[in-house]
Amino acid sequence: MRTINVDLGDRSYPILIGSGLLKDIAHYCTEAGFSERSPLLVVSDTEVAPRYLPALEEALRSHGYTVVSHIMTAGEASKSLAVYEEVMTTAIQAGLDRNSAVLALGGGVVGDLAGFVAATYMRGIGFLQIPTTILAHDSSVGGKVAVNHPLAKNMIGAFYQPSMVLYDLDTLSTLPARQVSSGLAEVLKHGLLVDKEFVYWCRDHAEELLELNVEALGYALERGCAIKADVVANDEREHGLRAILNLGHTIGHAIEAVGGYGVFLHGEAIAIGMAGSALLAAKLGRDTSIYEDTVSMLTALSLPVRLPSEYDEDELMDAMMHDKKFKEGKMTFIVPDSIGSVSIVNDVQESLVREVLAELKKEGRPW
Ligand SMILES: NC(=O)c1ccc[n+]([C@@H]2O[C@H](COP(=O)([O-])OP(=O)(O)OC[C@H]3O[C@@H](n4cnc5c(N)ncnc54)[C@H](O)[C@@H]3O)[C@@H](O)[C@H]2O)c1
Ligand SMILES: O=C(O)C(=O)C[C@@H](O)[C@H](O)[C@H](O)COP(=O)(O)O
Numbered sequence: 001m002r003t004i005n006v007d008l009g010d011r012s013y014p015i016l017i018g019s020g021l022l023k024d025i026a027h028y029c030t031e032a033g034f035s036e037r038s039p040l041l042v043v044s045d046t047e048v049a050p051r052y053l054p055a056l057e058e059a060l061r062s063h064g065y066t067v068v069s070h071i072m073t074a075g076e077a078s079k080s081l082a083v084y085e086e087v088m089t090t091a092i093q094a095g096l097d098r099n100s101a102v103l104a105l106g107g108g109v110v111g112d113l114a115g116f117v118a119a120t121y122m123r124g125i126g127f128l129q130i131p132t133t134i135l136a137h138d139s140s141v142g143g144k145v146a147v148n149h150p151l152a153k154n155m156i157g158a159f160y161q162p163s164m165v166l167y168d169l170d171t172l173s174t175l176p177a178r179q180v181s182s183g184l185a186e187v188l189k190h191g192l193l194v195d196k197e198f199v200y201w202c203r204d205h206a207e208e209l210l211e212l213n214v215e216a217l218g219y220a221l222e223r224g225c226a227i228k229a230d231v232v233a234n235d236e237r238e239h240g241l242r243a244i245l246n247l248g249h250t251i252g253h254a255i256e257a258v259g260g261y262g263v264f265l266h267g268e269a270i271a272i273g274m275a276g277s278a279l280l281a282a283k284l285g286r287d288t289s290i291y292e293d294t295v296s297m298l299t300a301l302s303l304p305v306r307l308p309s310e311y312d313e314d315e316l317m318d319a320m321m322h323d324k325k326f327k328e329g330k331m332t333f334i335v336p337d338s339i340g341s342v343s344i345v346n347d348v349q350e351s352l353v354r355e356v357l358a359e360l361k362k363e364g365r366p367w
């Protein structure tokens, strides 16, 4: 088993990555301090629950826990205030109390929504993340929990750390290929931020990663989680450094909101956004090889790097004005300086962003 600690003082917690962890769920709940006298709420979705929920419930009940489960429709469209209210109704009807906990069994959609329920039910109860997608190595760590507003991603949320992240690699074997690539976009992102060697390792092991080779995947998730944990430990509430985790997200979130949630998967939208950030880097005087390398690595992971022509640039610009880094009338972008190093650039000219969007729609090299 691989263990990474998220170092946040009295809110520190471990990320456990390994095979077969779910059968010991009751042990981990006890370790997290969850009481057997208060009901637990498991939140999952219609793809994950049939595969992994019955065994999880049984393992908890056989150790004396009372469990109630809420199964939401799979997909990004469920990350909404309406579904949040439905889960809250389940929690209230099941009699969850202040010593209860929410267990998020699923990908980032389940984790973000269930975490927001945990953060707000009776002003905060216990929370355990059980990620089942590659992408969720990112979403389960760091405590950003939220639901979407139709006009902007993750607009309604909180910072609320889990007590533990329990990453059972066995669950990843049932992921569809498109979800594998989407998750690898955020793995690559973590490398692009701070670790050039890891980026090239990802490129060299792209095939193994896409085939879900357990050794390669275990290492990639451990490295991705470790990079994220380190950034979060240094700037939990995004006063500065943490903004780098948003590489590709200014454009990516706009694509998700404008196209409709779930049309492009989160990792796919972020892949196009990272290609856009690399184009912006070139416009700001960085080496064009950053764009070439970024695009070739995204392509190796079967990720999109082009924006479909029907995406309206005015609508995308409007959506970007709702980005959380749009402050005091200024657009901030995370811009690569080289592979494995980025800067936070404030006050990016709107005209440059429009040029990037136009070029993202074109086939072939922009120069
Ligand atoms: N909180 C954060 O810091 C953070 C970080 C990154 C992304 N996010 C959010 O995460 C979300 C995307 O996460 P995601 O890609 O995991 O999406 P997701 O939760 O929708 O999961 C993707 C799809 O895979 C299915 N699935 C999940 N596990 C499976 C398994 N083991 N086998 C078969 N199918 C499985 C799901 O049912 C879903 O259809 C976005 O909403 C994004 O904004 C949050
Ligand atoms: O944890 C972070 O910080 C991130 O930015 C990670 C992102 O991958 C993630 O998509 C996050 O939800 C975006 O946050 P937001 O504050 O831009 O909504």
Ligand SMILES: [Zn+2]
Pocket (backbone or CB within 6 Å): 138, 186, 249, 266, 270
């Ligand atoms: Zn993301």
